[in-house]
Amino acid sequence: MSDPISLAEALSAIRQGQLDPVALTEQCLSRISRYEDRVRAWVVVDREAALAQARDRAVEVAGSAPPGPLCGIPLGIKDIVDVEGLPTRAGSPLRASVPARRDAPLVARLRRAGAIILGKTVTTEFAYVDPPPTRNPWDPALGHTPGGSSSGSAVAVALGMCLGAVGTQTGGSLIRPASYCGVAALKPTFGRIDLDGVVPVAHHLDHAGVIARSARDLELLIRVLVDLGEEPQAQPTPPPRLGVPEDFFLSRADEAVRSVTRAALARLADCGASMEAVALLPGFDELGECHRRIMAVEAAAVHRGSFPEHRAGYGPKLAALLDEGLSTLAVDYAAALAHQREFCRRIDPWLHRFDAMLMPATETTAPATLETTGPADFQRPWSYAGVPAMTIPCGLAADGMPAGLQLVGPRNGEAGLLRVAQWCERSLDFRHLPPLWSDG
Amino acid sequence: MSDPISLAEALSAIRQGQLDPVALTEQCLSRISRYEDRVRAWVVVDREAALAQARDRAVEVAGSAPPGPLCGIPLGIKDIVDVEGLPTRAGSPLRASVPARRDAPLVARLRRAGAIILGKTVTTEFAYVDPPPTRNPWDPALGHTPGGSSSGSAVAVALGMCLGAVGTQTGGSLIRPASYCGVAALKPTFGRIDLDGVVPVAHHLDHAGVIARSARDLELLIRVLVDLGEEPQAQPTPPPRLGVPEDFFLSRADEAVRSVTRAALARLADCGASMEAVALLPGFDELGECHRRIMAVEAAAVHRGSFPEHRAGYGPKLAALLDEGLSTLAVDYAAALAHQREFCRRIDPWLHRFDAMLMPATETTAPATLETTGPADFQRPWSYAGVPAMTIPCGLAADGMPAGLQLVGPRNGEAGLLRVAQWCERSLDFRHLPPLWSDG
Numbered sequence: 001m002s003d004p005i006s007l008a009e010a011l012s013a014i015r016q017g018q019l020d021p022v023a024l025t026e027q028c029l030s031r032i033s034r035y036e037d038r039v040r041a042w043v044v045v046d047r048e049a050a051l052a053q054a055r056d057r058a059v060e061v062a063g064s065a066p067p068g069p070l071c072g073i074p075l076g077i078k079d080i081v082d083v084e085g086l087p088t089r090a091g092s093p094l095r096a097s098v099p100a101r102r103d104a105p106l107v108a109r110l111r112r113a114g115a116i117i118l119g120k121t122v123t124t125e126f127a128y129v130d131p132p133p134t135r136n137p138w139d140p141a142l143g144h145t146p147g148g149s150s151s152g153s154a155v156a157v158a159l160g161m162c163l164g165a166v167g168t169q170t171g172g173s174l175i176r177p178a179s180y181c182g183v184a185a186l187k188p189t190f191g192r193i194d195l196d197g198v199v200p201v202a203h204h205l206d207h208a209g210v211i212a213r214s215a216r217d218l219e220l221l222i223r224v225l226v227d228l229g230e231e232p233q234a235q236p237t238p239p240p241r242l243g244v245p246e247d248f249f250l251s252r253a254d255e256a257v258r259s260v261t262r263a264a265l266a267r268l269a270d271c272g273a274s275m276e277a278v279a280l281l282p283g284f285d286e287l288g289e290c291h292r293r294i295m296a297v298e299a300a301a302v303h304r305g306s307f308p309e310h311r312a313g314y315g316p317k318l319a320a321l322l323d324e325g326l327s328t329l330a331v332d333y334a335a336a337l338a339h340q341r342e343f344c345r346r347i348d349p350w351l352h353r354f355d356a357m358l359m360p361a362t363e364t365t366a367p368a369t370l371e372t373t374g375p376a377d378f379q380r381p382w383s384y385a386g387v388p389a390m391t392i393p394c395g396l397a398a399d400g401m402p403a404g405l406q407l408v409g410p411r412n413g414e415a416g417l418l419r420v421a422q423w424c425e426r427s428l429d430f431r432h433l434p435p436l437w438s439d440g
Numbered sequence: 441m442s443d444p445i446s447l448a449e450a451l452s453a454i455r456q457g458q459l460d461p462v463a464l465t466e467q468c469l470s471r472i473s474r475y476e477d478r479v480r481a482w483v484v485v486d487r488e489a490a491l492a493q494a495r496d497r498a499v500e501v502a503g504s505a506p507p508g509p510l511c512g513i514p515l516g517i518k519d520i521v522d523v524e525g526l527p528t529r530a531g532s533p534l535r536a537s538v539p540a541r542r543d544a545p546l547v548a549r550l551r552r553a554g555a556i557i558l559g560k561t562v563t564t565e566f567a568y569v570d571p572p573p574t575r576n577p578w579d580p581a582l583g584h585t586p587g588g589s590s591s592g593s594a595v596a597v598a599l600g601m602c603l604g605a606v607g608t609q610t611g612g613s614l615i616r617p618a619s620y621c622g623v624a625a626l627k628p629t630f631g632r633i634d635l636d637g638v639v640p641v642a643h644h645l646d647h648a649g650v651i652a653r654s655a656r657d658l659e660l661l662i663r664v665l666v667d668l669g670e671e672p673q674a675q676p677t678p679p680p681r682l683g684v685p686e687d688f689f690l691s692r693a694d695e696a697v698r699s700v701t702r703a704a705l706a707r708l709a710d711c712g713a714s715m716e717a718v719a720l721l722p723g724f725d726e727l728g729e730c731h732r733r734i735m736a737v738e739a740a741a742v743h744r745g746s747f748p749e750h751r752a753g754y755g756p757k758l759a760a761l762l763d764e765g766l767s768t769l770a771v772d773y774a775a776a777l778a779h780q781r782e783f784c785r786r787i788d789p790w791l792h793r794f795d796a797m798l799m800p801a802t803e804t805t806a807p808a809t810l811e812t813t814g815p816a817d818f819q820r821p822w823s824y825a826g827v828p829a830m831t832i833p834c835g836l837a838a839d840g841m842p843a844g845l846q847l848v849g850p851r852n853g854e855a856g857l858l859r860v861a862q863w864c865e866r867s868l869d870f871r872h873l874p875p876l877w878s879d880g
Contacts, residue, residue, distance in 0.1 A: 203778070301774035326771055333770035334741035338643070 004433065007073055007163040007217035014061055014072040021061065021072030025054035025116055028074040032118070032161045035436060038142060040133040041155040043079045043089055045119035050074065053116040060114065068114030069224055075110060076156045076165040078149075079120035080127050081208070082197035083107055090199045091125040091132060091149075094306060094313040104197025106166065106208055106225055113224040118162055121152030127168055127201050128299070129373050130315030136181060136366050137434040138401050144366040147177030148373030153211045154181040158434055164212040164221045170201040170295060172362075172379025174209045175391045179361035179404030180374065182393045182434060184421075185211045186218045189412050190386025192226045202298035204340065205291065205383055215392050215421035228415040239272030240355035240420040246277045248284060249359035249378060249406075256397040261360045264394040264405055264428055268358075271427040278357070281350045283343040284381065290336035291384045292324075297333045300325025340384060347385045351410040356420045361391040361404035368399075378406065388414045390421050393430050402432065444873065447513055447603040447657035454501060454512040461501065461512030465494035465556055468514040472558070472601045475876060478582060480573040481595040483519045483529055485559035490514065493556040500554065508554030509664055515550060516596045516605040518589075519560035520567050521648070522637035523547055530639045531565040531572060531589075534746060534753040544637025546606065546648055546665055553664040558602050561592030567608055567641050568739070569813050570755030576806050577874035578622060578841050584806040587617030588813030593651045594621040598874055604652040604661045610641040610735060612802075612819025614649045615831045619844030620806035620814065622833045622874060624861075625651045626658045629852050630826025632666045642738035644780065645731065645823055655832050655861035668855040679712030680795035680860040686717045688724060689799035689818060689846075696837040701800045704834040704845055704868055708798075711867040718797070721790045723783040724821065730776035731824045732764075737773045740765025780824060787825045791850040796860045801831040801844035808839075818846065828854045830861050833870050842872065 005013075005024075013019035032045055057072040077083050080090045082100035084107075089095045103111060111117060122134045127149040134151040136144040137159050146155045150167025154177035157165050167174045169187045178185030187209040195206055210221040222228070244250070244265065250258055269275055300307070300322045307314060307322050314322065351357060362378050382389035388411070391404035405424065409417035445453075445464075453459035472485055497512040517523050520530045522540035524547075529535045543551060551557060562574045567589040574591040576584040577599050586595045590607025594617035597605050607614045609627045618625030627649040635646055650661040662668065684690070684705065690698060709715055740747070740762045747754060747762050754762065791797060802818050822829035828851075831844035845864065849857035 203774075203781075297770040297774050301771045301778065304771055326769070328770040329766070330737040330768040330770045330773035331741045331744055331766055333773060334643075334737050338741065341643075 004160050004213065005163070006214060007212055007220055010073060010163055011070070011220065015067060017061065021054040021057040021116065022051065024072060025050050025074050028118060028160070028162055031159060035137070035159050035161065038436070039135045039137055039155050039159065041121055041152040041159070041161060042076070043120040043122055043152070044086055046086065049085070050116055050118045057114055057116065068112065070110060070220065071114030072116065073114070073164065074116045074118050074162045076118055076121040076153055076162040077107055078153050078165070078167045079123050080168060080199040081107060081166055083117055083120060086120055088199060089120070090127070091123045092313065094310055100197070102197070105194045107197070109224055110166070121150070121156050121165055124149035124151060124373060125315045125318055126199065127170060127173060128315070128318045128321065130317045131370055131373055135370070137436040138182060138366065139368070140435045143370065144368050144401065145180065145370055145373050147180035147366060149173040150177050150211065151373065154178050154183055157183045157211050157213060159436060164210060164217060167209055167211050168198060169207045169209055169379070169383055170205045171291065171383055172376035174211060175361050175379040175389055175404070175406060176374055176376060178211050179391045179393070179402070180366035182402030182432065183211055184214050184218055184390065184392045185209060186222055186388070186390045186414070186418070187383070188222060188226050188388050188414050192412070200302050202295040204294050204298065204337065207383060215390065215418055215425050218390070219418045219422070222414060226414060232415070232419065237419045237423045239274065240423055241274045242268070242356055242358045243278040243354035244275050244358055245280050248280050252377070253360045253363045256399060257360045257362065257364055257403050260395040260397050260403040261405065265358070268424055268427050275358070276354070281346050283339065283346065286339060287343065287381055287384055288377070290339045291380055293328060293333060293336040294340065296321050296325035297328050298325070344385050347387060348410055351387060351408065356417055357408040359406050361406035365397045365399055365401035365403055382408050387411050388417050390417060392421055392425050394428050395430060396432055444600050444653065445603070446654060447652055447660055450603055451510070451513060451660065455507060457501065461494040461497040461556065462491065464512060465490050465514050465558070468558060468600070468602050471599060475577070475599050475601065478876070479575045479577055479595050479599065481561055481592040481599070481601060482516070483560040483562055483592070484526055486526065489525070490556055490558045497554055497556065508552065510550060510660065511554030512556065513554070513604065514556045514558050514602045516558055516561040516593055516602040517547060518593050518605070518607045519563050520608060520639040521547060521606055523557055523560060526560055528639060529560070530567070531563045532753065534750055540637070542637070545634045547637070549664055550606070561590070561596050561605055564589035564591060564813060565755045565758055566639065567610060567613060568755070568758045568761065570757045571810055571813055575810070576621060577876040578806065579808070580875045583810065584808050584841065585620065585810055585813050587620035587806060589613040590617050590651065591813065594618050594623060597623045597651050597653060599876060604650060604657060607649055607651050608638060609647045609649055609819070609823055610645045611731065611823055612816035614651065615801050615819040615829055615844070615846060616814055616816060618651050619801035619831045619833070619842070622842030622872065623651055624654050624658055624830065624832045625649060626662055626828070626830045626854070626858070627823065628662060628666050628828050628854050632852070640742050642735040644734050644738065644777065647823060655830065655858055655865050658830070659858045659862070662854060662858070666854060672855070672859065677859045677863045679714065680863055681714045682708070682796055682798045683718040683794035684715050684798050685720055688720050692817070693800045693803045696839060697800045697802065697804055697843050700835040700837050700843040701845065705798070708864055708867050715798070716794070721786050723779065723786065726779060727783065727821055727824055728817070730779045731820055733768060733773060733776040734780065736761050736765035737768050738765070784825050787827060788850055791827060791848065796857055797848040799846050801846035805837045805839055805841035805843055822848050827851050828857050830857060832861055832865050834868050835870060836872055
């Protein structure tokens with residue numbers, strides 16, 4: 001597999017009997033073997049179980065019943081999500097090695113749809129910001145962060161170790177690593193994916209979501225997890241009406257990202273998209289502080305039984321967050337929740353004016369360091385507001401690293417957002433692979 | 441109006457041109473004049489505005505367009521809900537006397553439906569538990585509490601000063617005063633009535649609701665505020681399947697209430713209702729403490745700007761609550777919210793086993809004191825869980841005071857709950873009026 005196969009292509013080939021799920025799984029496992037030592041995307045790969053699932057799927061495809069909507073597609077699952085038979089380590093030395101007794105409901109849905117679970121991908125410690133061992137495959141020297149916290153999921157997809165992956169986002173943990181690694185991600189509306197069996201970070205901010213190589217592939221994954229209604233007929237999507245909140249996102253991006261983004265916007269406009277600069281709605285200025293307060297308190301509530309006693313087992317950034325949460329007054333936390341509710345209330349009419357809001361996914365490309373997973377400022381507002389957000393790769397910056405466009409839509413507007421993203425994707429026609437893709 | 445006219449009867453008579461909205465409004469105003477000095481149910485009665493509304497409704501009835509679903513029905517509005525042109529005092533000396541600039545959306549709905557807003561009814565201070573000046577009309581000596589915090593709304597309906605009223609409930613503030621005053625009340629599912637324009641007590645617990653003389657009358661009111669779907673065809677309701685959580689509610693009620701409740705249950709069983717004793721679901725034991733913590737913190741968040749400076753302007757019980765809320769740690773509040781979410785999640789299957797859960801509305805009849813509005817233990821669980829709860833009067837206890845049955849249904853199950861309550865109401869056939877009714 002030196003040329004990448006998309007999830008959509010693989011699915012179609014499997015259904016037509018042109019691709020054997022076992023062969024596809026072996027290809028993925030072979031890519032994992034080839035690159036894993038260098039990029040550290042996986043916590044555990046369950047080769048035997050994966051091949052057994054693939055053989056079952058092969059039998060299914062040969063049978064008379066219609067195969068599931070993800071039949072034979074190899075996936076990775078972020079290691080804060082329970083997969084039956086594997087421990088959920090959550091990137092922490094404090095987690096017990098007891099295997100999960102059952103799949104999280106979201107994993108069970110993927111499995112019932114025919115997906116093959118290859119194993120667990122690396123997460124930052126408890127999905128916060130202390131850096132993981134994972135490396136970004138776009139830098140030949142492997143000195144760039146892949147972003148986080150869904151670091152392993154983004155890298156695994158970027159290198160074709162799997163065709164899609166599950167991640168989670170509390171601030172920017174899906175959109176940022178996907179953008180840094182040149183792949184696509186979707187964080188759906190708050191509450192639309194059941195978080196049972198997922199290690200919590202912060203109740204009012206946590207989302208599960210998916211990473212894949214394209215918006216089309218994301219749609220195939222998300223339709224298994226969220227009821228989006230009937231798939232639209234294959235008729236041409238009209239050019240979208242896009243809002244561009246320049247103030248915040250373009251002016252705060254660095255010159256490299258601004259330049260790639262401007263080129264992408266020009267291309268979309270050439271293809272017929274209408275664009276309008278929009279002002280930000282009130283509340284953006286206090287959002288960062290309120291988001292942090294909610295996250296600190298809710299994370300502290302989760303860890304208060306273990307943290308005081310096992311402080312040394314926590315990373316320095318997470319420990320600082322938990323200290324902050326433990327000492328916060330309830331009225332301050334309640335005020336932050338009230339700010340969030342009000343922001344959520346006001347954002348819907350703001351978003352409904354356009355088919356999507358469009359902006360860079362990150363303010364810089366992946367920083368050339370392993371000491372940080374990068375800032376969440378560009379992704380956090382949409383986690384806070386609970387509205388669907390996506391990224392698709394849109395170009396390479398001067399440093400050779402990929403940049404992502406971020407698309408944001410109204411609450412429960414995933415289906416429309418995916419249509420817009422696919423229109424943009426076709427218009428941009430970005431085709432680049434990380435240098436590591438065929439190295440080695 | 442020495443015999444009471446029900447809201448349903450009044451509506452029907454108005455529509456048939458047999459009752460003039462102006463005459464009905466004058467009757468209500470006349471009853472207010474007659475009893476208000478003794479019972480203190482109203483903060484302000486806007487006679488001129490009420491009569492002007494009544495004249496408009498009379499014109500409407502005479503016209504060709506179909507009148508609204510509450511055309512000509514005089515109502516009282518608890519004085520924590522905004523009514524355009526009247527100040528919202530919330531039972532506090534600290535509230536400004538500036539008139540509200542617009543109706544709360546829930547009031548606007550009632551008004552659009554043709555209701556006549558007579559004025560504002562007495563609430564306890566900020567809808568908490570410091571006793572109001574209102575008296576219970578069932579005690580000829582006027583020494584019994586009417587309950588609270590929707591004290592004025594319950595008494596006004598009990599004395600025919602209005603045919604229905606709006607109240608709110610955070611713990612037991614609709615069900616308890618209605619039950620103590622021998623009338624009916626409905627607190628719908630959390631979130632189903634917009635609380636814009638309502639002075640908040642506690643965000644995660646506040647509900648608006650309605651008080652009237654019967655379940656039939658409540659249905660006419662609530663259909664204007666909540667979309668319950670089509671009104672069912674007038675076909676006989678089959679005898680309901682009722683769950684009776686005896687442990688908690690019957691065993692904790694005093695002998696007087698137990699005796700009235702047992703008689704009512706026997707009557708319902710005679711009429712064909714099936715009944716099954718049910719165990720309580722886990723979480724009841726911690727519920728009181730979590731409810732108090734949530735209420736304390738959220739009330740403190742509302743009042744933190746004013747309370748430290750104007751402490752003397754707060755009642756002693758509310759001041760104690762706010763002190764508690766201000767010093768609570770966020771992680772403890774977050775734990776209480778998590779308990780509430782888990783309780784909400786578990787209660788739905790518990791409630792879905794029956795058409796309704798049935799229990800006494802209060803543990804005693806109205807206490808013979810004006811020093812308390814009574815305990816909320818029997819009403820609080822359903823505010824905490826956010827599920828619909830109703831009370832209908834079911835009998836007089838040995839002390840001559842009324843007792844109420846409480847019916848609880850599954851989330852968003854108001855329509856079914858109202859059918860069960862009307863079946864019970866017809867079977868019980870309770871017809872008693874407070875001694876003050878025709879005392880002149």
